[in-house]
Amino acid sequence: MTIETARLTVRTLREKDADALYRIKTDPQVTEYCPDFLDVGAQRADMPGYIRTFRKTEEDGDTDTWRCYAIESRESGEVVGVLTFSRQMMLHEYELGWMMIGAHTRKGYASEAAAAFAEDFCRTHGVEYLIAVMDVDNPASRRTAEKSGFGLFEKRTVYDQHLNRYCDDYYYFRRYWSGCTLTDRFYGDSPYYGR
Numbered sequence: 001m002t003i004e005t006a007r008l009t010v011r012t013l014r015e016k017d018a019d020a021l022y023r024i025k026t027d028p029q030v031t032e033y034c035p036d037f038l039d040v041g042a043q044r045a046d047m048p049g050y051i052r053t054f055r056k057t058e059e060d061g062d063t064d065t066w067r068c069y070a071i072e073s074r075e076s077g078e079v080v081g082v083l084t085f086s087r088q089m090m091l092h093e094y095e096l097g098w099m100m101i102g103a104h105t106r107k108g109y110a111s112e113a114a115a116a117f118a119e120d121f122c123r124t125h126g127v128e129y130l131i132a133v134m135d136v137d138n139p140a141s142r143r144t145a146e147k148s149g150f151g152l153f154e155k156r157t158v159y160d161q162h163l164n165r166y167c168d169d170y171y172y173f174r175r176y177w178s179g180c181t182l183t184d185r186f187y188g189d190s191p192y193y194g195r
Helices: 014-024 028-033 044-059 109-125 139-147
Strands: 002-004 008-012 067-072 079-088 093-100 129-135 149-162 165-176
Touching: 002 109, 008 044, 008 093, 008 109, 008 165, 014 044, 014 067, 014 079, 014 093, 044 067, 067 093, 067 109, 079 109, 079 165, 093 109, 109 129, 109 139, 109 165, 139 165
Parallel strands: 093 129
Antiparallel strands: 002 008, 008 067, 067 079, 079 093, 129 165, 149 165
16 A cells, blocks of 8 residues: 655555664654553564564455554655554444654644545545544644544543443544545534434
């Protein structure tokens, strides 16, 4: 899979991207908000295995299994981040995420890549929207979601029945593609006439 934007190429990861993937995995911003990205204990030597798994998932045409795509600068050829993608099993919706190398944040790369990927995936696969979820204490990710066309749908609190407690709150966003035929997309889109 390859998608080109004005400044970026979003593409399937290659084994030569292993160093960049490990830089992303160990970036302080990534470890703060997503310490289990790839796996908590994943080491540099594990990166080629992850990449092979992501490539096989892509080659098999599997749109459900979690994987990463490279965000590459067209100018430098450097991998500056990744998009994460899967069918979210709890919500049964396609979820898009982003992880960036800290030196490449605040340049609009994540939002540019996310908008292009969302539009392409929805058009190609006949899906009306993608979702993005993030902790409420992650304002940078919220800005990225909004800049890439995601709209805040609601703030959610999860109750974990196994632990018998409420978990952290998170934001749930949706991004509808330009050809979406749904008319009722967000709360308030339909008139409410009471009971």
